[in-house]
């Protein structure tokens with residue numbers, strides 16, 4: 058009898074919100090988690106290697122395994138035993154969509170082993186249901202910059218162009234911040250003024266991303282819905298933000314729920330911005346890994362062997 062096939066899935070990191078696009082826009086970036094699933098006759102087993110591997114639960118509460126099981130639950134089938142190997146490059150609890158990589162990886166693997174019962178749209182709906190917001194799982198699955206609009210069964214995932222002259226520099230600090238903690242500081246309601254500010258800035262952001270126009274990008278990265286409330290959770294935010302501006306960057310935002318900070322800049326400013334972010338954070342006693350990432354345009358990729 059032939060050996061049952063295994064699948065390897067590569068899922069990109071994502072940066073959500075981009076300032077004014079709270080909970081509705083995200084970009085896939087060129088940093089990847091890799092998941093390998095092999096059917097087995099033994100009980101399910103998981104091995105995790107790489108960045109932050111030690112903090113990952115290997116039990117049934119593991120998010121990758123929960124997503125895998127959730128798909129079988131949805132189709133009313135028993136979850137088969139699998140041997141799972143994870144290679145992590147996307148650091149967990151840093152605002153770079155590590156949870157979304159696990160959800161997307163688990164769902165794609167389960168959908169393959171179950172012979173594709175769910176359509177791509179149904180997979181995304183289930184991923185959003187598990188994550189609670191769409192702006193990481195959608196770009197992780199589809200690649201590129203995605204605007205997520207609408208409610209279940211009426212959702213639109215709209216690709217937004219990102220001009221080639223826009224560079225994404227992430228500074229990943231040596232401390233974690235959970236999304237639940239970063240959501241807990243948000244107010245229960247907002248004023249019309251704040252809502253109008255963000256509507257206008259999200260509109261501008263989309264045009265600024267498409268055109269790469271510096272003066273639009275500088276304005277477009279401002280936000281009044283979440284960043285003012287979350288800044289205090291990120292030691293050194295103010296100093297790093299000023300350093301990005303002084304180094305000639307267009308601006309800086311909190312990547313997702315943080316604590317990673319994301320600067321957008323022209324290719325000619327990349328080195329200066331990277332150095333400025335690292336230095337500013339080290340003056341606050343924070344060690345940061347700084348990377349210049351590309352937009353990933355492919356999204357999650359699966360290979361069957």
Ligand code: HSE
Pocket residue numbers: 073074079080081152154190192193236239240283313314
């Ligand atoms: N939009 C979500 C938030 C992203 O900001 O809470 C979390 O990664």
